[in-house]
Amino acid sequence: GENVEQHPSTLSVQEGDSAVIKCTYSDSASNYFPWYKQELGKRPQLIIDIRSNVGEKKDQRIAVTLNKTAKHFSLHITETQPEDSAVYFCAASRGYGQNFVFGPGTRLSVLP
Amino acid sequence: NAGVTQTPKFQVLKTGQSMTLQCAQDMNHEYMSWYRQDPGMGLRLIHYSVGAGITDQGEVPNGYNVSRSTTEDFPLRLLSAAPSQTSVYFCASSYQPSPDTQYFGPGTRLTVL
Numbered sequence: 277g278e279n280v281e282q283h284p285s286t287l288s289v290q291e292g293d294s295a296v297i298k299c300t301y302s303d304s305a306s307n308y309f310p311w312y313k314q315e316l317g318k319r320p321q322l323i324i325d326i327r328s329n330v331g332e333k334k335d336q337r338i339a340v341t342l343n344k345t346a347k348h349f350s351l352h353i354t355e356t357q358p359e360d361s362a363v364y365f366c367a368a369s370r371g372y373g374q375n376f377v378f379g380p381g382t383r384l385s386v387l388p
Numbered sequence: 389n390a391g392v393t394q395t396p397k398f399q400v401l402k403t404g405q406s407m408t409l410q411c412a413q414d415m416n417h418e419y420m421s422w423y424r425q426d427p428g429m430g431l432r433l434i435h436y437s438v439g440a441g442i443t444d445q446g447e448v449p450n451g452y453n454v455s456r457s458t459t460e461d462f463p464l465r466l467l468s469a470a471p472s473q474t475s476v477y478f479c480a481s482s483y484q485p486s487p488d489t490q491y492f493g494p495g496t497r498l499t500v501l
Contacts, residue, residue: 277447282430310489319478319492320431365430375421375446376490378430 278303280368282379289356290387297382299366300348306368309342309349314363314381324351356386390414392493394479400499401469409464409496411479419482420462421490424448424475431478437462469500
């Protein structure tokens, strides 16, 4: 089955700096890669996703890149703000009727 | 739209007790799923359903049962609670399984003594 690894497990950056979180997956048939943000005590919420026919996607300060050959994808947050502090999860899914597999999460702290 | 709702928010059980965690959505989503989240870990899929009358096992199904008699509801049953089932449980739904945005419920924090 699919296995998703995520690095780093914790990340501290200064406000205004960039943050990068990387995930690797094992199943070459996976074709959908979402990123979720979870604040303390809250539910996970989708922040951005990418499909296998796209190499990069950007939404304001957030971007995701996908390298299908190497089987890894990354989340990039620019101009970080204190409200970006949260746990971020990546996930991979191979399609209809197939379940999502989540990475273990990255705790991002943005220091003022 | 209320989105995805879960009840109860908190629950304490004794070992061996059974209970049902409720999940409902009003978005007419075909795909629903249950995850558990343990401290320092990601979400692990317990069971999922691609439509009424259809369910399948996820990564960690042992000790849990599900059924899907309607599109709206997807209850999770703990047959005989064990301390290892102490966790936060999230229900999620999406219009189609993938690729599509999953909407999560607020979660149920379960403690088994």
